[in-house]
Each structure stands twice: as structure tokens, then as C-alpha cells.
Amino acid sequence: MRRWNGWGDEGVSVPVAPEALVHLERLIGPGRSQPDASLEETLARLPASRLSVSDPLLSTEPAERLRHARGQSLPDWIALRSGRLDWAPDAVAHPSGLDDIRALFRLAAADGTALIPYGGGTSVAGHLTARPGGPPTIAVALDRMSGLGRFDERSGLATFGPGTIGPRLEAELGAHGRTLGHFPQSYEASTIGGWVATRSSGQQSLRYGRIESLFAGGHLEAPAGGLALAPFPASAAGPDLRQLVLGSEGRLGIVTEVTVRTSPRPAHEGFLAAFLPDFAHGLAVARALADERAPLSMIRVSTAEETATLLAAGGRRRGLRAYLRYLGLRGIGSERCMLIAGVTGDDRTVRAATDALHQAVRDQRGVIGPAGFGRAWAADRFRSAYQRNGLWDAGYAVDTVETASTWDHVPAIVAGVTGALRDGLAADGERVHAFSHASHVYPSGSSVYTTYLFRLADDPDETLRRWRILKAAASRAIVEGGGTISHQHGVGRDHASYLPAEIGPLGIAVLADAARRFDPGGLMNRGALLDDDEVAR
Ligand SMILES: Cc1cc2nc3c(=O)[nH]c(=O)nc-3n(C[C@H](O)[C@H](O)[C@H](O)COP(=O)(O)OP(=O)(O)OC[C@H]3O[C@@H](n4cnc5c(N)ncnc54)[C@H](O)[C@@H]3O)c2cc1C
Structure with missing residues (x-):
């Protein structure tokens, strides 16, 4: 069973080494451990469901809604640990296939309800949580649409349901002597549909490629219709529409099938x-x-x-x-x-x-x-992600920011981002420990991944305020340093305001046009990737 308010399987705990806590204490002071809200308290405080329709596809059960209310960003952690959720989906659906998804589109259109596709819920960029005050929302959990559907031995192409998580995917390919080779650190819980929807990058992308090169084709079901993407090895038939689906973040529709290029298992x-x-x-x-x-x-x-x-x-x-x-x-x-x-x-x-x-x-x-x-x-x-649990318990918040740029910018971005984070809470008299690595290297440049830790405040709202200051400072440093706002985590709601600086007004208009074309009624994951105002224009 997944932890409802932390990372990973409840049965796995990876303690933080005492030496690491000493190191941290020396750098930013002793942690300020805070009491967590219990599951019962959090459920009792969950906003009531506003859904007016009932349908066999929908569950309004509070525990279901809570488990699909947040991802894994630091604001998500603050909300879950404090039990203060100002928003939760009004219902959760677990479609079993295309017919169910089409039924959900009809239901949402008739009822003015929004839909948020939910893969593994490992987003760290605010992809899964709408702002309070919007329309009633259904989280569309894709866990029932999972597993290997077809394997084409000769072409090495494997077709999976979008809700397939990493270990299952590798086990099913392993039975054919193959691997996808896509290992994001969140591999245990994230899904192939989520990887496509967020343009994910695995730890060994230098050999296997990012999800963009592994994604051969599949199917996107949108409110306006279906988009079938044939798994050609290459094509000169105009712009590659797979690139529109990659990174679409649930904004255009639901990826219902993913065909990937697999490799032989390495010796x-x-x-x-x-x-x-x-x-x-x-x-x-x-x-x-x-x-x-x-x-x-x-x-x-x-x-x-x-x-x-x-x-x-x-x-x-x-x-x-x-x-x-x-x-x-x-x-x-x-x-x-x-x-x-x-x-x-x-x-x-x-x-x-x-x-x-x-x-x-x-x-x-x-x-x-x-x-x-x-x-x-x-x-x-994969185990180091579990240390977030122990660090939180010890009174420290952990978050990451990431980017990529050309080699000439990399050193300055590392210095700019870590510097902005370290100084970010000086006005509050708090220190921040920030450190980076360059990974996912390319001939022309590299990603830069920065982890930062700061102490929890006594009031969760204050911790959230501090995070906002740090996130804004780091994001500004990325943009000013010539980096992309995300190399692998995607845009979500947390990065949406930085996208215009990267792709310009025409780029934003093209994406907004696509969102309107695929989803004329504006049902899909509003506010993720693009500001709603852009799409309304
Ligand atoms: C500890 C940790 C480590 C991480 N490490 C990495 C890493 O190494 N590399 C990396 O790339 N990312 C990493 N991430 C980020 C995250 O795992 C990725 O963004 C991942 O691709 C999200 O997949 P998911 O299935 O959890 O999607 P979710 O979080 O459920 O959803 C993310 C977005 O995709 C949309 N979506 C999901 N499924 C579909 C679908 N079938 N159709 C349409 N839209 C869909 C959702 O609506 C949402 O907008 C990490 C996250 C954590 C918490």
C-alpha cells in the first residue's frame, strides 16, 4: 500500500543516517519536527464533494478522493502532512477502457465538470491539483488500464495500458528478454502514461533515450475525438504529432495506449x-x-x-x-x-x-x-527518495528544481540556482542547504538538478510561504541563466507562469489553440501547462 502522505510503499522505510543529520544540523540548524495530521483528521476536514451527478463510474468516497488529491511536490506534502487540503477532486473514476473514458467525457460535458487524468500521482510540479473555486472535478485514475497488451517481437514494439507502473512494465518485458530502460527515480510508482504526458527522463537516458525517443506511438482520446499515432520507425509526413502528445500533461486528452521501443536486456x-x-x-x-x-x-x-x-x-x-x-x-x-x-x-x-x-x-x-x-x-x-519521509519527520523540508541548458550556461546556472536558494530565506533568518548535479548529459549540454532543504516552520502556511519564496527565486535564476523551466518534471501549475518566457506569445497561442481544438469544452486539466486565460483568449 502506498503512503497517503509521503513517499513510497508503507512497508519500506529508509532511515536517514545519523551522520547526515549531523551534517544538516551543522549547515542549517536543528530540524523542527512537526506533528502530522492523522488520516482520520484529514478525512474529516476534506472539502465536501460538490458533484451533482451519480454514476457507477464515480466514487465520492473521501479516502479515494484524498488519495487522488495531490502529487509529490513540496506544497503537496505540506497539505497532506498538515491535513489542510483546500481542494480535493469531487469524485474519482477508474475507467477500464475507451468506452468508460468516452462516457466520462460525455458526463463531464453535460455536467460542467472538469477532468484530471491521474497516473501514478508522482508529479512534482502541481499537475494534479486544481485551484479551489473552480468547477467540480473528477480525477481519472488509470490504474485499471494497465499491463502489456501487445508485443511485436520482430520490431521490439510493446504496447501498454497507460496506468502501467515501472516494475510491472519491466517484469512483463523481462519475460520477453527485453527492457524499456526507462528508470526515473519515481519508477516504482509512476506510469508509462505519466512519463509520456510529462516528457519524463530516466536515469539511463544516455543509453536508452528520453521517453520522447522510446514513445513510438499509441492513442490519445480527447473530448473532440481520438488521435491514433502509428509506430512508424520514422516518417517525413509533416510535423510529428507524437511531440504534441508528449508533454501534453492531460491538457489535450487521455493517453489510452502507449507503444514503446524496447531493447534487449543488457548482459x-x-x-x-x-x-x-x-x-x-x-x-x-x-x-x-x-x-x-x-x-x-x-x-x-x-x-x-x-x-x-x-x-x-x-x-x-x-x-x-x-x-x-x-x-x-x-x-x-x-x-x-x-x-x-x-x-x-x-x-x-x-x-x-x-x-x-x-x-x-x-x-x-x-x-x-x-x-x-x-x-x-x-x-x-530508488531508495533514496524514501529519505524524504525521514527528513520530514526530523523537521526538514526537501524539494528539488531542475533545468537543462547548453554547456556554456551550465556552470552559471548551478551557481545562480544554488546561490538564489541559499540566500532565499535570509530575511527570515533561516539557512537553506542547496546542492546540484549535472546529469542527463548531451553533446550540447546537460540537465542541472538541484536539491534544497530548509527547516519546517511551526505553522504549515509559513513553511508554504518559504517554499514559494525559494521556488520563485530558483525559477527566476533558471530563466535568467538561460535554462529551460523543466528538463524532466514538466510544467504543471507550478511552472506555467514561466513557460511564456521560454516559448514566446506565438508558442503559447499554438498550444492554447491545440487545447481548444482537442478539448473545445475546456474539460481537461485546466491550469496545468497553460494558464486558463491563454486558452480562453
Ligand atoms: C521521488 C521522485 C523522483 C522523481 N524522479 C524523476 C525522474 O528521475 N525523472 C522524471 O522524469 N521525473 C521524475 N519525477 C517526476 C514524476 O515521477 C514524473 O513527472 C512522472 O512522469 C509522472 O508520472 P505519473 O504516472 O506519476 O503521473 P502523474 O503524476 O499522475 O501525472 C502527471 C501529469 O500527467 C498527466 N497524465 C498522467 N497520466 C496521463 C495519461 N494517461 N494521459 C494523459 N495525461 C496523463 C496528469 O494529468 C498530470 O498532468 C520524480 C518524482 C518523484 C516524487
């Missing part, structure tokens, strides 16, 4: 660590490897702050101090930065990838680390 999967004298040297390694198209599956370079935090989060590892002393003797001191690289494939590919990595690290005066660092990263690659 070998491993992760190696390297240490570089500083972040600039780390970036130089990443750039060189991306430029020569080295066959690695992942390159991730942490800043000095992130490296120190990751080493502290790993707890007391035997031999760590001695190893850091050794690095010091090799000229890799307190500014050291850790690079994690994925080596995936057959023996030949793994050998070529490892050789390329060793050479690039040597060229930048770095050192390949002991195997334990890479193994530890791999063991924690």
Missing part, C-alpha cells in the same frame, strides 16, 4: 564512481564523454556540496576517511566532486565504455573510485 549492468578535483573538472569529463558519444548509460556529476552530502548520507563507511586522505594526496581535496557513470550492455560495449571513462577521468586529473561507491549508488537509486 551487464554496473555503475562506476570517479573523483575529480572540482566540479569544473567533473563537467569537463562529462562533456568530453558526451561529445565522443562514449557508450555509457549514465553520467552524473555532483558539485562539491552534493558530494559532501552524499558521502554523509552514506553513513559511516569503513575506510572512507582513509580513502579521502588518499584522494587528498592525489590533489583531490575539499572541492572534490564525485562522478557516477553507468556501464551497460555486452562485454564489448562495457569495455569500450569503461576505457573511455578511465581516459576522460585521467585527462582531468581524476581518480576512479573503489567499486563500493558505484554499488552504493545503484543500491540506493
